[in-house]
Amino acid sequence: MGRLPKWQRIAEQQKLRIRKYEVIKECHEENRWSIKWMCQVLEISRGSYYAWCNRKTSARELENTKLLETIRTIHRENNGLFGYREMTLYLKNEYGIKVNSKRVRRLLRLNNLPSSYRRKARYQWRRSRRRSNPDQTAENVLNRKFQTDYPNQVWCTDVTEIKVPGTSKKVYISTILDLYDRYPIAWSFSVNNDSQMVSEMMEKAFMKYPEGCKIFHSDRGVFYTRAAFQEDLKKRGITSSMSRVSRCIDNGPMEGFQGHIKDMCRVLHPNVRSVSEMKEALEMTYQFYIDKYPQARFEGKTSGQIRKEAISGMIRQYPIKQNNRIKQFWAKIENKKSQNA
Known part of the structure; x- marks a missing residue:
């Protein structure tokens, strides 16, 4: 326990102390064991035990009980997707409950409600790579300037893959x-890693927003370097921007989003066993991300x-927090x- 953060040690100690009180009370009532003897064995003062037994439920404890019921409901509904930060934001955004994140963290810890997010996946996630000789490439116009002032200024895209658990299908x-x-402006799923999937996604995007965007950023994959693809962007007045070779950070937000969505899908839909179930699970995950997933950068909004x-x-600026x-x-x-200069 010594290696745990201070708040976690305190929470664990409190949980252990309460459990000892409960054991003493249970054993005394059922088996008439000596309270004095049990307190000595468990290294607890009788005074603290009796104080716990005779305590009156405070207004704070009543609030915590009510809050815990809501937290349990949320935890059960999304299979423990939220950590304490997301849980705090979700309580505010969905229930109008403003509560300190430390309080939420303590309640989650004391009641064994851990987050399932970013644990070792039962799915095997792989990024799709397809080598090609590009017809047309573009400069990295975006140049890692991931902060934009208004919607549809910069769109990013990429292709990734998921292996369906228990099968060899993707x-x-x-x-x-x-x-x-x-x-997410548009998305498409397919069992084939081909240009048709990308074309369907583009059609969906331009159906929603006929004017498109100012800059369209991608890697140098075969889908985006095709002459036909680049010509279509030019006709629409869209500037093409591409990541440099072996510089995935040039498309950092897209890379992060893909991992985020796949981890969310794993937690929210752990029983996927077929391609059709995977597509359905991904569709629901995208909708959950859009409608339900709170983001700290957006002050808890989705x-x-x-x-x-x-x-x-109502266009506002939401600065990206510096890492x-x-x-x-x-x-x-x-x-x-400077040293080598």
Whole structure:
């Protein structure tokens, strides 16, 4: 327990102490065991035990009991998808309950309600790679400027794959993500990793937004370097931008979104066993992400809520929080450059 964070040690100690009180009370009532003897064995003072027995339920405890019921319901509905941060945001966004995240964290810990997110997956997730000789490539116009001022300014895209558990079959996923609100503009699923899947996704996107976007960013995969694909972007007045070779971070938001969606699908739909079930599970996962998944960057709102606000004219800026590790990494790079200059 010594290696645990302080808050976690305190929560574990409290949970253990309460459990000891419950054991003493149960054994005394059922077996008439000596309270004095049990307190000595369990290294608990009789005074603290009697104080626990005679305590009056405080207003805080009543609030925690009611709050815990709501937390259990949410935890059960999404199979433990939320950690304490997302749970806190979800309580505020869906139930109008404003509560400190530390309080939520403590209740989750004390009541054995762990998050299932980002644990070892039972699915095998693989990124789709398809080598080709590109017809046309483009410069990295986006240049890792992932902050945009309004919707449909920059769209990112990529293709990834999921292996259906217990089978050798795969489902390929193609998605367009808007950088303003991390809203999935369009997506398509297929058992074939081909241009038809990407074309269907593009058709869906332009049906929703005929004017498209200003910049369309992708990697240098065969689907995006085709002459026909690039010509279509030009006709629509869209600037093509492509990640550099072996620089997946150039399309960082898209890469992160894909992993995020697949982990969510694993947690929300753990019993998928066929291609059709996988497609259905992915479809529901996308809708859950749009309508239900709170994001700290958007003050607990979902990407769907931010999109609705933007459509109604309420366009706000949501700055991307700086990652200190990335800042330190680039500081080291600049330091090395200055030393070698």
